Amino acid sequence: MSGARSLKQLPWRRWSIALHRDIGYLAVALTLAYGISGVAVNHRADWNPSYRIAKQFVAIAPITATAVPEMVANAVMQLGLPTAPMNSYRPDPQTLQLFYRAKVYHVDLPTGKVMVESTVPRRVLYELNQLHLNGPKHAWTYIADLYAVALILLAITGLFVLKGRLGITGRGGWLTAAGTLIPLGYWFVYLRLG
Template sequence: MSKDNQHKKVRSTTKIMRALHRDIGFLMIGLTIIYCISGIVLVYRDTDTFTIDEQYIENIKPNMAAHELGSALKLRRLRVLEETADTIYFNYGNYCKSSGEAVYTINTYPDVVWLINGFHKTKSRFGAHWLAVIYGVLLFFLAISSLWMYKPKSKKFIRGLVLTAIGLIIAVIALYI
């Protein structure tokens, strides 16, 4: 292969990679915005940030024992605080034994936040997991294709490699913090 043909091939590969990087990058903007919002919300999942209080009134079987309430109301972390002749008080609310009425308040995310967080919490058994896999593959492509933005021996390319190394080091350090 002549030097001129080799130069055209390199130039052609660079041109293709730049075009793909640009087009895929624009495609990924919308997905990235949703993933960013979801990620920020999940960082604060151990706080009450982004949550609302929702009150529920449910009629369940009357005269239930205190230890049955958690499963009847589908509340995993229910703790009984006090029990009187007709009322059981628990950490979310209360239950009237005679009527079977349970009134409780749960601190939860608004529906739109649950929906957005589904992107980060997708499991392989759900069809939407392919979106997460494709998103990851496309992000990986964007990271690698950015190496074709500058000539390999240019200062900007070398600076890009240094910043890439710093990013990898920060990620590794963050794993141990």
């Protein structure tokens, strides 16, 4: 009897609200980062969320040299490039690729047609995606774990912020059930149809 009373006297709701509020503040930046990156990465079948890839075409004279070093020197000279490439590669007998930092020159040797492919990281999105996909590894793995725990705490403490009609015993309960049905329903339908 006295145990039940002391449990009732515990200010657990105050603690829950305080946790919810402060974790919420701490998690704002990460939630925005993960949310924005999440949308971007979800659609990566349609676009590259981290890089902007631009293709340009230029024309030079056909290259008839048979030795690779001569081909490379000729292409570099004709394209007016200031330095030798980091690497070169021939994927097939009529193509020479010259690799520079963030740029690849695809030279069609018989025609002299050159495709210049530039790869530039998208501003902000690149960094957000790196964090979201745990590119840095190491310490970031644990920060992301902590963030995941913070989200779990936010979800649980969020259930008990309000009392009464709008709380978990009223409208909040219905909304929570509706939200639970989304993944459960999708999972069920996906399994049935898939």
